[in-house]
Amino acid sequence: MHIEQRELPQAEADNPVLAIRAAVKRFGARTALNGLDLTLRAGEVFALLGPNGAGKTTTINLILGFLKPDAGAVQVCGIEAGSDPVGARGHVAYIPEQVALYPGLSGIENLRYFATLAGLDLSVDASRRLLTEAGLPEEAQGRPAASYSKGMRQKVGIAVALARQARLLLLDEPTSGLDPSAAADFSVTVRHAAERGTAVLMATHDLYRVREMADRVGVLSRGRIVEDIDPKTLDHVALEHLYIERLAEITA
Amino acid sequence: MKRVAAELALTVRDARVRWIGAMLVLLLALTGFGAWREAQLYAAQAAQITAAERARWLGQDAKNPHSADHFGLWVFRPSAPLAVLDPGTEPYTGRMVRVEAHVFNDAVYRAVQDAGPLVRTGLGTIADIVQLVVPLAAILLGFSAFAADRERGTLRLALGNGAPPGRLFAARFAALLLVLILVVGCPLLAIGGLVMTGQDGADWQVPARLLSWIAVQIAYASVFLLLAMLVSLVARTARAALAAALVAWVLLCVAAPRLATASVDALAPALSYREVRARIDAGFRAHKTAEAGDERAREVLTRYGVDNASELPVDLDGLMMFENESHNFAVYDRELGAFFESLASQERAFAWAGLLSPRVALQALSQTLAGTDFAQHAHFVWSAEAYRRRISERMNGEIRDRPQQGRGRLIAGSELWQQIPPFVHAPLPFTQSLADARVPALVLALWLALLAGLSLPMIRRLKP
Ligand SMILES: Nc1ncnc2c1ncn2[C@@H]1O[C@H](COP(=O)(O)OP(=O)(O)O)[C@@H](O)[C@H]1O
Ligand SMILES: [Mg+2]
Numbered sequence: 284m285h286i287e288q289r290e291l292p293q294a295e296a297d298n299p300v301l302a303i304r305a306a307v308k309r310f311g312a313r314t315a316l317n318g319l320d321l322t323l324r325a326g327e328v329f330a331l332l333g334p335n336g337a338g339k340t341t342t343i344n345l346i347l348g349f350l351k352p353d354a355g356a357v358q359v360c361g362i363e364a365g366s367d368p369v370g371a372r373g374h375v376a377y378i379p380e381q382v383a384l385y386p387g388l389s390g391i392e393n394l395r396y397f398a399t400l401a402g403l404d405l406s407v408d409a410s411r412r413l414l415t416e417a418g419l420p421e422e423a424q425g426r427p428a429a430s431y432s433k434g435m436r437q438k439v440g441i442a443v444a445l446a447r448q449a450r451l452l453l454l455d456e457p458t459s460g461l462d463p464s465a466a467a468d469f470s471v472t473v474r475h476a477a478e479r480g481t482a483v484l485m486a487t488h489d490l491y492r493v494r495e496m497a498d499r500v501g502v503l504s505r506g507r508i509v510e511d512i513d514p515k516t517l518d519h520v521a522l523e524h525l526y527i528e529r530l531a532e533i534t535a
Numbered sequence: 536m537k538r539v540a541a542e543l544a545l546t547v548r549d550a551r552v553r554w555i556g557a558m559l560v561l562l563l564a565l566t567g568f569g570a571w572r573e574a575q576l577y578a579a580q581a582a583q584i585t586a587a588e589r590a591r592w593l594g595q596d597a598k599n600p601h602s603a604d605h606f607g608l609w610v611f612r613p614s615a616p617l618a619v620l621d622p623g624t625e626p627y628t629g630r631m632v633r634v635e636a637h638v639f640n641d642a643v644y645r646a647v648q649d650a651g652p653l654v655r656t657g658l659g660t661i662a663d664i665v666q667l668v669v670p671l672a673a674i675l676l677g678f679s680a681f682a683a684d685r686e687r688g689t690l691r692l693a694l695g696n697g698a699p700p701g702r703l704f705a706a707r708f709a710a711l712l713l714v715l716i717l718v719v720g721c722p723l724l725a726i727g728g729l730v731m732t733g734q735d736g737a738d739w740q741v742p743a744r745l746l747s748w749i750a751v752q753i754a755y756a757s758v759f760l761l762l763a764m765l766v767s768l769v770a771r772t773a774r775a776a777l778a779a780a781l782v783a784w785v786l787l788c789v790a791a792p793r794l795a796t797a798s799v800d801a802l803a804p805a806l807s808y809r810e811v812r813a814r815i816d817a818g819f820r821a822h823k824t825a826e827a828g829d830e831r832a833r834e835v836l837t838r839y840g841v842d843n844a845s846e847l848p849v850d851l852d853g854l855m856m857f858e859n860e861s862h863n864f865a866v867y868d869r870e871l872g873a874f875f876e877s878l879a880s881q882e883r884a885f886a887w888a889g890l891l892s893p894r895v896a897l898q899a900l901s902q903t904l905a906g907t908d909f910a911q912h913a914h915f916v917w918s919a920e921a922y923r924r925r926i927s928e929r930m931n932g933e934i935r936d937r938p939q940q941g942r943g944r945l946i947a948g949s950e951l952w953q954q955i956p957p958f959v960h961a962p963l964p965f966t967q968s969l970a971d972a973r974v975p976a977l978v979l980a981l982w983l984a985l986l987a988g989l990s991l992p993m994i995r996r997l998k999p
Contacts (some may be wrong), residue, residue, distance in 0.1 A: 349998050
């Protein structure tokens with residue numbers, strides 16, 4: 284990434300970028316989140332690990348203010364996401380699980396349009412750099428997005444998020460549409476963003492990627508984080524073992 | 536501004552938008568041009584017949600002035616220049632009024648027999664298009680504003696990456712409004728320009744009327760644009776948004792106006808025309824009996840202090856005719872005045888009935904600004920009546936002031952006919968129309984405020 288990161292005052296940098304306290308979210312009789320706690324500081328990469336239906340996307344929707352918690356609090360840079368979602372989202376960049384683009388617009392046009400909506404002014408050159416950075420080949424950048432594969436759309440989504448230079452980056456199953464080499468490139472991109480001070484929350488069930496990307500891994504079970512570990516302290520096998528143990532608890 | 540430009544760029548790339556725009560421009564251009572040709576034809580005919588009538592009046596034989604009063608003439612109501620855009624009440628009211636002794640021709644609801652072919656074919660006017668088709672176009676432009684993005688998933692990417700919903704809404708609204716201004720406002724302006732080149736409508740203040748008229752049509756279109764966008768804010772799919780907006784269109788543009796008409800008729804009924812005419816006849820009859828006539832003749836002799844009509848310094852028949860007419864004028868003023876007032880109060884009630892449907896508010900506003908409202912027609916009818924009374928008074932006065940003392944009936948010639956000036960009608964000024972437009976303008980503004988007020992909390996809660 285060649286975009287300069289905004290300087291943060293020291294005091295602000297010390298405050299958590301994301302603070303979720305005892306968040307509860309119910310869908311009818313079903314409790315998706317049941318007292319979730321999560322604190323994330325600048326520069327940290329947190330992997331939210333859990334099987335399908337564990338509540339990862341729900342957590343992200345709470346942070347974005349797309350859903351309101353039934354109890355508890357979600358704060359982004361000190362802003363309550365439930366009551367001021369627009370303010371909270373001002374600090375967030377987000378790559379949804381399914382990146383949807385305007386099929387009639389090219390990758391560059393899509394990127395520039397989303398940037399404009401966010402109040403950014405992105406030149407064509409800067410857009411090309413970002414898309415290349417995100418791994419979209421030059422020759423594809425000018426083609427209508429209708430012809431893009433899921434992975435290519437994902438890469439445009441990455442560029443949209445990177446252009447934001449936000450304090451918090453939310454990734455919902457970011458590597459699910461990428462081939463292995465693109466996923467590896469993406470890991471590098473995410474690490475770069477973290478080095479520049481971006482806090483990253485990544486929902487995934489991709490155990491393999493977690494070790495090379497995340498500083499912390501949380502295992503989501505029964506609507507709360509039951510394990511918060513440093514993946515470097517465990518080898519692959521141990522991590523997998525732990526995860527499966529937890530999974531067994533959930534399905535039990 | 537950047538956001539608006541981006542939205543505009545995205546909007547005009549949409550084939551659907553281009554189709555809608557092209558259809559509207561074509562429809563407005565064809566209808567407007569047809570109406571303009573029609574108006575030119577009418578103006579030429581009116582000028583021709585007016586000249587012929589004037590010649591017929593001036594060229595009439597020497598005769599008794601009262602016979603000349605009965606000879607009469609036709610006067611034309613000048614069509615408002617902007618009747619090309621909104622004919623308003625013009626097709627439903629008489630275009631010609633016969634000016635003759637004793638008879639007040641009111642030319643109300645003379646309907647189809649002398650309406651133009653455009654109306655007879657039911658082909659629709661510019662006003663019809665603006666009232667019905669333009670809202671439909673606004674809905675077709677606006678329904679997908681957020682619902683399609685939600686359905687596609689692009690709304691999630693946009694909102695999750697810092698697009699503020701308020702600005703997004705404002706930018707999309709502005710872009711679509713600009714499209715509407717382009718495909719509706721510009722053709723209307725062009726038709727208005729055509730109108731201004733052709734006619735000398737100086738006393739109509741056409742430019743001011745035209746600009747305010749177009750502004751009002753755009754405001755009306757934005758009601759439906761807002762409505763469609765509002766539905767789009769919450770609808771899950773674009774299809775659902777379209778369906779809901781179309782239902783609203785049917786209710787507001789088709790059903791509610793009928794309801795408005797029915798309620799106005801029920802709450803502010805117009806006086807029965809037949810009863811009014813019967814009361815006028817009764818008023819005349821009471822005055823016209825032989826005894827009453829003898830009584831008035833005796834009263835005149837007493838007034839002049841003479842015993843015999845031949846000693847009067849004036850002609851007794853002429854004087855009595857003059858005074859009888861004054862009585863008749865008073866009866867007309869009272870009865871037809873009340874009748875016209877009942878129609879005018881219906882019009883006022885109709886403007887308030889715009890609370891049921893923005894189309895009803897627009898109708899009232901549009902006619903008033905175009906100068907084709909009922910007030911203009913009533914103004915014409917009374918000015919034609921004033922002209923008629925001037926003729927009657929001049930003719931009866933001539934008889935009264937030239938007693939014949941047994942030399943038979945007075946015969947007058949063209950010098951007298953020439954003393955009657957041609958009929959010139961000055962329409963109600965634009966300032967008057969503006970004053971009359973206050974209520975419907977307020978009602979239309981309320982609709983806009985209501986929709987804007989409803990959309991604010993929905994925008995704040997916008998979800999992907
Ligand atoms: N809008 C919703 N309505 C009802 N249930 C929902 C809704 N969103 C999520 N859920 C339920 O909440 C649980 C968590 O879902 P989600 O957060 O999408 O899981 P994950 O992203 O971890 O796969 C699931 O059981 C899901 O069925
Ligand atoms: Mg999910």
